[in-house]
Amino acid sequence: MNIFEALRESHERQRTYAMALIQTHGQSEARAEAYQQLKAELHAHETAEERFFYVPLMEHDNGVDASRHAISEHHEMDELMETLDQTDMSSPAWLATARKLSEKVHHHLKEEEHKFFQVAGKLLSEKQKTSLAGGYQKEYEVQLAEE
Numbered sequence: 001m002n003i004f005e006a007l008r009e010s011h012e013r014q015r016t017y018a019m020a021l022i023q024t025h026g027q028s029e030a031r032a033e034a035y036q037q038l039k040a041e042l043h044a045h046e047t048a049e050e051r052f053f054y055v056p057l058m059e060h061d062n063g064v065d066a067s068r069h070a071i072s073e074h075h076e077m078d079e080l081m082e083t084l085d086q087t088d089m090s091s092p093a094w095l096a097t098a099r100k101l102s103e104k105v106h107h108h109l110k111e112e113e114h115k116f117f118q119v120a121g122k123l124l125s126e127k128q129k130t131s132l133a134g135g136y137q138k139e140y141e142v143q144l145a146e147e
């Protein structure tokens with residue numbers, strides 16, 4: 001497995017969880033669970049991806065812009081989750097923010113898979129692509145266990 005395949009696995013989970021979240025209603029157990037699931041996945045993925053993908057990518061001059069852009073989007077998603085944490089789950093505002101988060105997640109994954117993976121494909125060595133996959137997966141598991 002290489003780093004791109006490892007990241008795509010997490011991305012597929014995020015797409016599934018984000019879709020499930022916006023189909024939930026009001027103050028319900030289903031909504032609370034769907035949100036927890038997405039939040040835990042996003043937090044674990046962001047940290048592991050920053051450490052085992054964007055940090056090594058940023059060591060290349062041509063990888064700096066993509067890395068900065070992606071990390072700033074991670075921050076935007078974190079802020080949307082902070083807003084959700086502070087909003088009454090039964091209010092229409094909660095669902096509106098959840099929809100924004102879902103759209104942001106989908107946009108971000110598309111940009112990573114269609115643009116940043118191509119940039120990284122040229123800059124990282126074949127050996128690195130394999131070793132980063134292992135590092136990513138280990139860190140992802142550690143982060144997820146802490147959620």
Ligand SMILES: [Fe+2]
Pocket residue numbers: 046049070074108112
């Ligand atoms: Fe990302």
Ligand SMILES: [Fe+2]
Pocket residue numbers: 007011045049109112
């Ligand atoms: Fe990602």
